[in-house]
Amino acid sequence: xxxxxxxxxxxxxxxxxxxxxxxxxxxxxxxxxxxxxxxxxxxxxxxxxxxxxxxxxxxxxxxxxxxxxxxxxxxxxxxxxxxxxxxxxxxxxxxxxxxxxxxxxxxxxxxxxxxxxxxxxxxxxxxxxxxxxxxxxxxxxxxxxxxxxxxxxxxxxxxxxxxxxxxxxxxxxxxxxxxxxxxxxxxxxxxxxxxxxxxxxxxxxxxxxxxxxxxxxxxxxxxxxxxxxxxxx
Amino acid sequence: xxxxxxxxxxxxxxxxxxxxxxxxxxxxxxxxxxxxxxxxxxxxxxxxxxxxxxxxxxxxxxxxxxxxxxxxxxxxxxxxxxxxxxxxxxxxxxxxxxxxxxxxxxxxxxxxxxxxxxxxxxxxxxxxxxxxxxxxxxxxxxxxxxxxxxxxxxxxxxxxxxxxxxxxxxxxxxxxxxxxxxxxxxxxxxxxxxxxxxxxxxxxxxxxxxxxxxxxxxxxxxxxxxxxxxxxx
DNA sequence: CGAAGCATTGAAGTGCGTCAACAATCGTGG
DNA sequence: CCACGATTGTTGACGCACTTCAATGCTTCG
Numbered sequence: 001x002x003x004x005x006x007x008x009x010x011x012x013x014x015x016x017x018x019x020x021x022x023x024x025x026x027x028x029x030x031x032x033x034x035x036x037x038x039x040x041x042x043x044x045x046x047x048x049x050x051x052x053x054x055x056x057x058x059x060x061x062x063x064x065x066x067x068x069x070x071x072x073x074x075x076x077x078x079x080x081x082x083x084x085x086x087x088x089x090x091x092x093x094x095x096x097x098x099x100x101x102x103x104x105x106x107x108x109x110x111x112x113x114x115x116x117x118x119x120x121x122x123x124x125x126x127x128x129x130x131x132x133x134x135x136x137x138x139x140x141x142x143x144x145x146x147x148x149x150x151x152x153x154x155x156x157x158x159x160x161x162x163x164x165x166x167x168x169x170x171x172x173x174x175x176x177x178x179x180x181x182x183x184x185x186x187x188x189x190x191x192x193x194x195x196x197x198x199x200x201x202x203x204x205x206x207x208x209x210x211x212x213x214x215x216x217x218x219x220x221x222x223x224x225x226x227x228x229x230x231x232x233x
Numbered sequence: 234x235x236x237x238x239x240x241x242x243x244x245x246x247x248x249x250x251x252x253x254x255x256x257x258x259x260x261x262x263x264x265x266x267x268x269x270x271x272x273x274x275x276x277x278x279x280x281x282x283x284x285x286x287x288x289x290x291x292x293x294x295x296x297x298x299x300x301x302x303x304x305x306x307x308x309x310x311x312x313x314x315x316x317x318x319x320x321x322x323x324x325x326x327x328x329x330x331x332x333x334x335x336x337x338x339x340x341x342x343x344x345x346x347x348x349x350x351x352x353x354x355x356x357x358x359x360x361x362x363x364x365x366x367x368x369x370x371x372x373x374x375x376x377x378x379x380x381x382x383x384x385x386x387x388x389x390x391x392x393x394x395x396x397x398x399x400x401x402x403x404x405x406x407x408x409x410x411x412x413x414x415x416x417x418x419x420x421x422x423x424x425x426x427x428x429x430x431x432x433x434x435x436x437x438x439x440x441x442x443x444x445x446x447x448x449x450x451x452x453x454x455x456x457x458x459x460x461x462x463x464x465x466x
Numbered sequence: 467c468g469a470a471g472c473a474t475t476g477a478a479g480t481g482c483g484t485c486a487a488c489a490a491t492c493g494t495g496g
Numbered sequence: 497c498c499a500c501g502a503t504t505g506t507t508g509a510c511g512c513a514c515t516t517c518a519a520t521g522c523t524t525c526g
Contacts, residue, residue, distance in 0.1 A: 037457065055367045057453055063370040065363040077360075080353035080466075085360045085458035108349075112342045119352045120313035122359065127310075127318045129362035130298040134288045136369035137296040137414030141482070172504065181370030186482055188506060220290055224270065225318035233313075374514070405472065419514055421474060 002071035003117065005158045006230055013114060020107050021045065021097040027090045033074075034088040040078045041101045046070055049094030050170055054178065055086045064179040066128055067091075067152065067171070071159040077122045079104050092170045116233045127225045136181045139219070141190045144180040147219035149200060153209060154223045166201075166208035194218075235304035236350065238391045239463055246347060253340050254278065254330040260323045266307075267321040273311045274334045279303055282327030283403055287411065288319045297412040299361055300324075300385065300404070304392040310355045312337050325403045349466045360458045369414045372452070374423045377413040380452035382433060386442060387456045399434075399441035427451075 003009050009017070024047065027033055033051065034040060051068040053075075065086060068074045075088055079101050108115035131151070135144045156167045171179075177187035194200045199215045201208040209215055236242050242250070257280065260266055266284065267273060284301040286308075298319060301307045308321055312334050341348035364384070368377045389400045404412075410420035427433045432448045434441040442448055 053363070055363060057367070057371055061371040063367040065366045077356040080349055080356050081360070081460060082464065085460075086363055105349075109345045112345070112348070115341070115345070115348055115352075116313055116338075119348075119355070122352070123310040123313050123355055126355065126359035126362055127314070129359055129366060130286070130288060130319055133298045133362060133366050133369055134290070134296040136366055138290055138294040173506095174504075183483055184505085185484080185507090189482090192506085227314060227318075231315065406474095407472075416515055417472090418474085418516080422514090425474085 002159055006228070007117065007233055013111060016107055016111060017114065020099045020103045022100055022103070023098050025096045025098055027094050027096065029090055029092050031090045032087050033090050033094075033096070034078070034084055036084055036087050039083050040075070041082075043076045043078050043099045043101065043104065044074050044088070045097040045099060046072045046074050047095040047097055050091040051094060052089045052091055052175065052179070053086050054089055062178045063181065064175070065132065066125060067148075067179060069152070069156055069159065070161060073099075073118070073121055076118060077125065079118075080122075091175060113233050120227075120233065124227050127227065131225045132179075141180065141182055141186055142193055143219050144182070145176065145187065145190050146194060146199065146215050147221055148176070148179060149207060149209065150216055150219050150221035150223075151226070152207075154226055154228065158228060165210070165212060166206060168205060169202065169207035170205045235392055239461070240350065240466055246344060249340055249344060250347065253332045253336045255333055255336070256331050258329045258331055260327050260329065262323055262325050264323045265320050266323050266327075266329070267311070267317055269317055269320050272316050273308070274315075276309045276311050276332045276334065276337065277307050277321070278330040278332060279305045279307050280328040280330055283324040284327060285322045285324055285408065285412070286319050287322055295411045296414065297408070298365065299358060300381075300412065302385070302389055302392065303394060306332075306351070306354055309351060310358065312351075313355075324408060346466050353460075353466065357460050360460065364458045365412075374413065374415055374419055375426055376452050377415070378409065378420065378423050379427060379432065379448050380454055381409070381412060382440060382442065383449055383452050383454035383456075384459070385440075387459055387461065391461060398443070398445060399439060401438060402435065402440035403438045 033044065036055070046068050048070050051072070051074045052064045053066045053068070054062050054064045056062045075084060078084055108118065128151070135147050139147060152169070153162060153165070153167060156162045161167055173187050173191065174184040177184045180187065182190070191202060195202070197214070199209070199211050199218065201210055215221070266277065269288070279301050281303050284305070284307045285297045286299045286301070287295050287297045289295045308317060311317055341351065361384070368380050372380060385402070386395060386398070386400060389395045394400055406420050406424065407417040410417045413420065415423070424435060428435070430447070432442070432444050432451065434443055448454070
């Protein structure tokens with residue numbers, strides 16, 4: 001569904017893609033799904049739930065580098081890297097489809113177009129990293145959180161997980177702070193400021209964007225970096 | 234040279250790679266080499282000089298997302314993305330080799346192994362982005378700059394551009410600040426603190442690491458994220 | 467040689483961090 | 497179904513790392 005939002009996938013390609021996944025796996029919340037540094041020979045497609053990628057410093061501080069939702073190939077880059085420089089963490093219960101690298105290698109050799117599509121997906125992840133770097137380096141706390149909420153709405157919309165201007169947001173304030181380079185306390189105060197301005201509602205793990213133009217304005221959000229438009233490969 | 238530092242390249246592969254580049258181009262310092270959003274159908278291998286990738290906010294603030302040195306394929310990800318979400322900027326005089334995407338496509342279809350190698354290179358760029366996100370989100374100004382100096386030493390070493398513990402560093406303090414999410418003023422003060430601690434020397438666009446263990450300690454630098462080890466593809 | 471960019475310094479301000487306490491909610495076992 | 501501990505969210509007081517503004521000297525280069 002996520003691929004078809006961007007390009008045509010033939011029946012033959014779809015069969016080949018489905019054949020890559022050897023099994024599905026379930027993990028509970030707050031698990032280390034893949035640990036940094038360990039050799040990996042499979043990649044994980046997230047079917048449901050939320051994952052995060054995060055790097056730790058020795059002092060205990062953690063920086064998330066991306067959030068993943070259903071449809072995301074969470075560690076496809078491990079196909080070429082063979083180990084990860086960060087942990088993959090489950091934020092909720094998750095269902096994962098497992099793609100052995102050997103099968104991915106055969107798929108991409110047989111279907112160079114699919115290789116380009118998967119390569120593209122990892123490059124979009126890199127584009128998300130760059131946008132986060134811009135947030136972390138130059139945006140205020142208010143704009144960082146606003147921007148993240150805009151990004152997630154756009155990405156969840158692709159896979160049909162938005163309900164108008166709202167979506168499930170099962171991320172704790174501490175985790176949100178770990179994404180935005182803030183402390184939990186300040187993330188809390190910033191959320192309250194977003195509420196006070198009438199931009200969002202956030203309660204019971206459900207986020208509603210009350211003023212989309214206002215939120216996007218605060219964030220200077222422009223979805224170009226998500227490369228959502230349809231295209232040839 | 235950069236590829237051969239990591240893996241074997243056969244004579245046949247080398248010929249095919251060389252044939253991809255159609256021409257070389259020169260640009261002066263402080264030029265926009267590729268502008269965000271514009272369609273691109275070539276990628277640029279940096280032969281000499283320094284490039285940066287940067288994103289701007291409306292207020293005039295700029296965040297660099299990566300620095301590039303000789304041997305780097307500065308916008309290889311454009312091969313799959315077809316436009317960039319950021320500008321590519323020249324910091325110095327640069328020589329660039331131009332790789333048309335059509336030729337890259339033929340190369341990667343004919344040599345799936347080279348496709349994986351190039352895919353790998355873009356994924357290493359993403360790993361650098363993640364490390365920068367960790368710096369921007371969680372490291373102090375001192376650690377951010379120290380970390381960048383460690384990263385550049387490791388990367389320049391691969392292509393033979395270090396002289397022991399020093400290397401040419403033609404980056405202004407303003408540009409350094411744009412990389413590290415600081416103001417120029419604070420980058421200046423932080424550099425002085427690094428000098429005061431006897432960790433570095435920086436003068437005449439030449440950086441010398443006086444205390445490598447000390448600098449790496451301040452930065453919590455671990456080169457694993459650069460994926461420099463030799464490997465099969 | 468002059469202008470423009472770059473590096474440096476000082477003084478003052480602020481956005482976010484830290485510490486600490488408490489409230490609300492969740493999850494789990496009895 | 498309730499009890500209770502643990503996690504999450506909220507609030508206040510205070511501190512500090514970094515920013516802002518402004519001025520001055522230093523390079524660089526046409």
